[in-house]
Amino acid sequence: MPEPKALSVSQFVDALNIVFADKVFPDGVTIEAEVAEYRVSQGKWIWFLLKDENAVVSCFATAWQLRQPLEDGMKVRVHGLPKIYAKSGKFSVTVERVEMVGEGALKRAFELMRKKLEADGLFAPERKRPIPRFPERVGLIASTESAAYSDFLRILGNRWGGVKIAAAHVQVQGKDAVRDIVGAFAYFNAHPELAEVIVLTRGGGALEDLHAFNSEEVARAVFASKVPVVVGVGHERDETLADYVADVRASTPSNAAERLTPDRRDVARELESCVQTMERALEKEIASRAHRLTDLEHQLQAHVRAARAEFDAVMSDLERCLLGFESRVRTLSGAVERDERLLRSFDPAAVLRRGYAIVRDKDGKVLRAAASVDTGAAIAVQLAEGTLDAEVTARR
Amino acid sequence: MTAKEAKKANFAEAFKELEGIVQWFEASEVDLEEGLKKFERGLELARKCRSRLAEVENKVAEIKEKFSDYADGGEAPPEDEDEGQPRLI
Known part of the structure; x- marks a missing residue:
């Protein structure tokens, strides 16, 4: 058996990676296990181990791809591609997707994600926007x-x-x-x-x-x-x-x-109440105007009454004055009558009617003494009715 | 926009205007002349809104799109995954 041809390290790693990707795990690999030594570096690179009682395998993911935060002890199912990294010679599974296994892991994952998103401010009440009404x-x-x-x-x-x-x-x-x-x-x-x-x-x-x-x-x-x-x-x-x-x-x-x-029924009720509110406000204003009008009427009536009373007072004063004037007139006219009677008693005509006469000289001067005229002088004798022209024939 | 759509679009506005008028009635000493004018306008708005309430149908149109095509365009993945490789584990 010939010794295999020597490979460079790069060739060896590449060859293994090709075999993993093309032959052994063409659809990637799915491993179910517990998470251990989970850590995130620089907020970008995620490392953890998958382990059971007998074995451990390293997993790698970018934070961009593995959004779900994990925790040691969580039971997960990891889908990924096994790979040897040329630079470190390290074997690990590049994670594409992680599913939680069992209710416990799901709840824990939910809680971890909730904390992460909360820390990023996604739940902040102040960013909640109103929806159109x-x-x-x-x-x-x-x-x-x-x-x-x-x-x-x-x-x-x-x-x-x-x-x-x-x-x-x-x-x-x-x-x-x-x-x-x-x-x-x-x-x-x-x-x-x-x-x-x-x-x-x-x-x-x-x-x-x-x-x-x-x-x-x-x-x-x-x-x-x-x-x-x-x-x-x-x-x-x-x-x-x-x-x-x-x-x-x-x-x-x-x-x-x-x-x-x-609900359209609520809105219909609201519309109804809008109309009622307007009506009530208007009615109130109309009522208050009517009230003001009544007030004015009363004020006016009071003014009229006052003016009337003043007028009446003046009239009664006037009446009293007139009455006084009348009685004074009566008194005065009585006095006038008396004086007239007295005056009449002095009337020379009345004396003449009793048979007396008035004798005047030619100048009209009343003669009271015989010696005041000469014999032969013309005199006038006034009787009650008519006047005699005479001549003094003798003085005695 | 059709006349019908214009009418619909005005519902929110009409309702808001009506509420403004009602607030005016509630807030201040009502001037009778002004009040009558506003009352008339309010009735007209209420009538308009009521006619909108008579509309019972909602129109549903399904969008024929593959939405997963729109899902990309988020953050780009880091360029070089090897950067993240630790020196030692």
Whole structure:
């Protein structure tokens, strides 16, 4: 048997790697074991061991490829390619995918991922965005064959109408689920005219079935979406990491419909109450105006009454004055009558009527003494009726 | 945009305007002249909104796309995996 030809180390390592890749494990290798000595260097390179009672194998992954943080003691199933690294001569499995084995590992993985995403601020309440109050265009990411899909549409139809729904059919479990869902988010973000809000939903399932909704990729797609996201996954009690990242977290697919739109009956009631509020405010204003008017009327009446009283007072004063004046007039006219009578008694005409006469000289001067005229002088004798012109014939 | 779509798009606006008017009524001394004008506008908006409530159907259109094609374009993987190889383990 001839001695084999000497190979360079590079040739030897290359040859082994080719044999592993092409002949021994053409589909890669799947190993189920416990994790040990898990560590991450520079935030980029991940190293851990897979071990059982008798053997140990080294595993390597980039942080980009292995998103799920692991922990020593976790039971996992690793898919990868066995390889000898030329530079170190070290044999390890380059990890493509890690699945958790058993409920315990799944729960632990969930918890580790939750902590990682929380530390990165994906669940921060202050980045939650409001969804439109009355959405008109909705992007729905779901399996169109699922009960979740039909439940969501049924409840939505019960509550609200006129919504345009763009449905993106995706796998919600299995190996394509993460890529489908992440792709659907990218699609809706690239077509903003289709959706002003995105709903991601699926029905309940075991923790294993909900894997995609607990994956970092989907969580980051929800987080990065420029369109706000409602997530409703599983039953009431299920929680997924996508729920935590969502802008609006719904407990079930039906609840997602409830959180998405109002109920038309509630809105009808609200409209009714709007109209009532306006009516009441107007009625109140009208009533208060009527009240003010009544007040004014009363004030006016009071003014009129006051003016009237003043007028009455003046009138009665006036009346009193008039009465006083009258009695004074009466008194005065009595006095006048008396004086008139007295005056009349002095009237010379009355004396003349009794037979007396008044004798005047030619100048009209009344004669009281015979000596005051000469004999022969002309005199006038005034009687009660008429006057005699006479001549003095003698004086005695 | 069709007339019907325009009507739909206005629902949120109409509702918001109506709520604004109601707030005005609730907040301040109501001036009767202004109030009557606003009341009339409010009734019109309420009527508009009610007619929108009568719409019962939602339209569903399924997108015919392979979404996994859109999934790429995230972070690129590190260029050289060997960089990460430890010197010794």
